[in-house]
Amino acid sequence: MPPVDVAAEVTSNQPLSADYNVLRLAAPTIAAAAAPGQFVMVKAGLGHDPLLRRPFSVFEVLRDARGAPKGISILNKRIGASTELLYAARPGQRLGCLGPLGQPFVPVDPPAEAWMVAGGVGLAPFAALAESLGGRGVRATLFYGARRAAELFYLDFFRDLGVELVLTTEDGTAGERGRITAPLERALASRATVSPGTPGAPPMMYVCGPEAMMAASAKLAMRYHAPCFVSMERTMGCGLGGCYSCVVAVRGADDRVHHVRSCLAGPVMAGDQIVWDS
Amino acid sequence: MDLSVRIGSLTLHNPLIAASGCFGYGVEYADLVDLASLGAVAVKGLFLEEREGHPPPRIVETPAGMLNAIGLQGIGVRRFIDEKLPELRARRATVIVNICGTTLDEYVELARILSDAEGVAALELNISCPNIKEGGITFGCSLNGTFDVVSAVRKVTRLPVVPKLTPNVTDVASFARAAEEAGADAVSLVNTFLAMVIDVETRRPKLSNVVGGLSGPAIRPIAVRMVYECRQAITIPIIGMGGIADARDAIEFMIAGASAVQVGTASFVDPFIWPKLLDGIRSYMERHHVARVADLVGTVDTGPRSDQP
Helix, strand or coil: CCCEEEEEEEEEEEEECCEEEEEEEEHHHHHHCCCCCCEEEECCCCCCCCCCCCEEEECCCEEECCEEEEEEECCCCCCCCHHHHCCCCCCCCEEEEEEEEEEECCCCCCCCEEEEEEEEECCCCCCHHHHHHHHHHCCCEEEEEEEEEHHCHHHHHHHHHEEEEEEEECCCCCECCCCCCHHHHHHHHHHHHCCCCCCCCCCCEEECHHHHHHHHHHHHHHHHHCCEECCCCCCCCCCCCCCCCCCCEEECCCEEEEEECCCCCCCEEHHHEEEECC | EEEEECCCCCCCCCCCCCCCCCCCCCCCCCCCCHHHCCEEEEEEEECCCCCCCCCCCCCCEEECEEEECCCCCCCCCHHHHHHHHHHHHCCCCCEEEEEECHHHHHHHHHHHHHHHHCCCCCEEECCCCCCCCCHHHHHCCHHHHHHHHHHHHHHCCCCCCECCCCCCCHHHHHHHHHHCCCCCCCEEEEEEEECCCECEEEECEEECEEEEEEECCHHHHHHHHHHHHHHHHCCCCCCECCCCHHHHHHHHHHCCCCEEEEEEEHHHHHCCCCHHHHHHHHHHHHHCCCCEHHHHCCCCCCCCCCCCC
């Protein structure tokens, strides 16, 4: 379906911390069409300042009592003018919401396992993905790292879906102290002796977070022969391929490095395709 | 109501053009926008060869505007003709091809190749991109360079030739005059304003290219002034642009002297802006009893103010 632009009503704004919130938007058409990993372009205010829309992963697909899609939520972190406005958005307010856009995650089916690897606001695409994986009966684990315990969000949501949690914090206030790539590497190493396609073999990895964390995770995936998709975050102007702002360096079939637009070729891209040190 | 405008030998059925560098190769928007409903589509600047452009970050937002330093990433003219032009033809788009070279010969070669391609309506000469070191703007910042590149291209093509002028000069009207004397069919202006944004926390520029071009509503009054100045200086048509975000803005450019307008940054924000712009222009024409949109061009009244004694 081509993307649509709707003036989506804010149905709720749930603060998660002093910097993070979940904004729920009434957008049934987008909700019905969105696949996990796709994104929307949201205009945070009216008028010319801030001017551009900002991209957000579809965090959750919201449904009514009968299960029909009625809206989406986005996970927002205050980092600039637009995200500041979205942190302060009030129920009843309408926001321009264009989507769904981009390439979704490639799903798996049992007996394959799925490991979601999230860093900070990189949790954004995984609520919808976890629901979808649950519906397929796929065994899923969420590796989730944050600065501190108070910035680990939605843990019960994932537990209720039967997702196994592996947590790290930089200050050690929850889970293991350090980075999420440490338990990720141990888990991959424990599977390394098992041949692919059999239970316990390397799982499908889905990664979203800071660039360095995605690079490290994608390299681990290559070392342990796990298939791996990453959700790239780039500054976007339009989300539609018009502006060429959001490029990612990839190695082409000709072995040369090319810039591809992450709004069209991504945001979900194969981790082994990306030139991480460019 | 007549919305058609003339750009040299080319008639556009309305004055709205998707701005080069802001609309990909047009095909990206083919499922969202009826490309045939636009006056024309100016495709992303093309060199002879493929280019990868600058590393990200390539854009940064500013008050009512944005800076970009894409670095003219592009697929090159041959791939454009093979891979994009057929779909643009099938969608019945009026295609303006924006071309850029590092030497005079490259502009000439591009013009030759595109003159033989089916479905090209006009050539826009990019002599004004602020984001690449070689070529382009070195022509656009010199009166002789502007004259030379326009006259060289003029000699090898029958397509309308439209140099796109930079605002990063002291007197843009003198460049418009040089283009006219060299045989340009029209000029388009303005390209972006060279600008810079620094992250004060890290003391690093926010763009990988350090500097970039400012576009968006923030630049509109300067662009309108430049179109107005050029209108006084030349007789060939002007394609005006710079921060147009609604129909009133488009009309303002036409009253200042533009025969047609390009819209870029605003279509990033609202890809569905085109029918809204057309409706707004139509309703303005109704309200002001304007039968032909071309009758608005250059009608700014700078005489004594009637509200003053």
